[in-house]
């Protein structure tokens with residue numbers, strides 16, 4: 049189910065008619081990953097470089113993301129990457145004592161709280177050994193699940209990623225989430241086990257977790273030299289050398305022979321690497337069966353093939369904070385992650401009934417680009433764009449496929465966190481930003497000769513909302529700020545409560561909404577009063593319900609008449625149900641003239657916006673129109689639209705309606721002595737404990753808890769664990785609330801409505 053839905057929506061995943069640029073000669077068998085197909089390509093780069101200069105440029109280009117669970121060290125790692133590539137002159141720490149903060153956490157709020165809120169883009173140039181300069185576009189994404197859309201949109205346009213894991217905590221709940229997001233967009237990844245300087249760090253436990261929990265074959269390319277306080281470098285199992293970071297900031301790599309005492313362990317781990325590769329790569333499998341030893345080049349090529357085919361993740365290790373092992377990650381990005389010409393991207397051709405078409409990253413092809421992120425800058429709207437084919441020049445005209453509007457690109461820049469550099473032209477495969485173009489996140493741009501759309505990315509529904517009012521009424525800035533945030537962030541929604549007329553903001557969690565309220569204050573000077581956070585309840589039905597409704601009004605002039613007969617029922621589930629429409633008309637013989645049917649459908653959709661139990665949106669209901677009647681003079685679209693709305697409400701009451709609430713997957717980590725208290729607290733919140741795992745001195749508890757019972761959990765956990773416990777939660781599913789809770793919610797809603805009417 050997952051795949052058929054997303055394969056269709058996300059063009060990168062669609063591959064009904066895979067065809068490849070003629071220069072891609074050697075195609076590996078296509079890999080099935082969760083049913084989504086992606087071609088893995090191994091290309092003869094030297095040959096291609098001669099054929100087309102674009103290929104030379106692309107071969108040295110990497111578009112990568114850095115994703116991980118909260119606090120794994122993404123920003124710290126990126127800071128080192130920028131330093132070693134000469135992009136910044138000094139290293140600043142996240143929440144560091146110098147008060148400066150890391151480069152990529154450019155927002156004041158990010159620096160204060162020590163968390164990444166917005167993904168930041170930058171680019172740098174890395175000199176990869178004797179192979180020359182490689183250009184790397186990097187997007188550092190937030191780890192907190194409340195900002196998950198930032199990860200979605202980054203992965204949508206990236207070709208590869210570095211998955212950062214903590215050397216102590218390993219695979220955590222958000223690691224699983226970002227892994228799922230990477231799979232959704234078929235993004236190959238390297239794994240970097242960070243924080244090896246911490247007490248209890250064990251990279252090989254973490255590799256086991258990658259294999260078991262993320263279900264992807266993984267093997268170390270290195271082993272550590274020393275652990276915890278003694279950690280000083282790594283053994284490169286492929287080159288068979290010991291590598292140490294020296295100098296003030298670890299900028300010098302010293303290469304030595306492997307210490308004698310590490311040779312047996314290094315030999316064992318190299319063998320493990322080859323065996324793992326043999327499982328996923330035919331060439332290494334053949335060599336292995338012949339009981340031969342693959343050469344260094346054969347191993348490197350196999351890792352590259354298997355990584356790009358998403359069959360394997362090579363694992364590197366180090367400590368970003370202690371400046372150890374980061375340069376090898378950059379080498380691995382160049383060696384094992386794909387360049388833009390090795391990733392298969394498609395668009396839908398609107399002129400050809402939305403048939404999928406390949407996008408070929410040639411500069412001479414017509415321009416196609418995807419706007420994946422918007423930001424309000426000092427000089428107007430900043431639109432981040434990935435150029436898929438053709439090139440984009442400053443001053444040129446581009447056409448927005450959705451609106452058909454032709455616009456001039458007044459300014460083109462490359463981003464370096466919150467700074468930018470003006471450029472005249474950006475080639476295929478690159479990431480850049482345009483100024484002063486009015487569009488929405490997810491819009492496709494072309495040069496106007498094509499009508500391609502790249503379709504949107506996966507946007508999760510909000511789970512929490514709260515009422516918000518400015519302290520000073522009639523503030524123009526209030527709506528300006530809300531409009532801007534809404535345009536920038538598809539998971540942030542604004543609506544007006546039809547009864548109370550209050551402005552309601554909805555998002556992915558308390559932190560998400562809290563950040564926007566704070567940004568209103570800082571960036572727009574508006575202090576707001578907020579209501580109690582409310583869970584994003586839904587309503588649905590559990591049985592069919594019939595309707596037979598006549599909407600009739602005679603008020604002097606033209607009357608209104610519309611009669612509808614039919615039933616509503618729960619949307620069928622399962623694979624076969626995907627093609628069943630949620631609105632069906634079985635009316636025959638012209639009892640309702642066909643021109644009124646769309647109005648009836650509209651009435652049904654209006655009714656879905658607010659259920660009769662507590663006024664929350666209705667999900668999972670199908671409307672079947674069987675019969676009806678019309679009046680030659682008094683029937684109108686409006687009359688039928690209203691008839692459908694009232695009919696729906698009538699049937700809804702009979703169809704055993706229930707309220708659904710969001711259930712969260714909660715993961716708590718705390719020192720072992722607090723295990724009893726933490727579990728007790730989760731039980732008190734009516735959570736279902738799914739798993740508890742004890743690791744050295746701490747434990748990890750995973751539970752399903754309704755979001756409604758999670759309010760105030762962070763302060764409870766802090767109090768219960770002397771501030772040593774951490775938790776993360778993520779939306780899992782909607783489930784019916786208990787009947788007594790439903791009664792309470794309905795009574796509360798009725799009371800509120802009665803008070804509003806007075």
Ligand SMILES: Nc1nc2c(ncn2[C@@H]2O[C@H](COP(=O)(O)OP(=O)(O)OP(=O)(O)O)[C@@H](O)[C@H]2O)c(=O)[nH]1
Nearest residue numbers: 118119120121122123124163164191243367368369
């Ligand atoms: N001991 C140790 N601490 C580290 C290391 N890398 C990062 N940290 C610390 O871990 C904390 C989180 O680091 P960040 O780089 O902000 O992590 P992040 O993954 O970017 O965080 P979010 O974006 O907020 O999810 C900071 O206090 C860092 O100083 C490391 O290698 N060793």
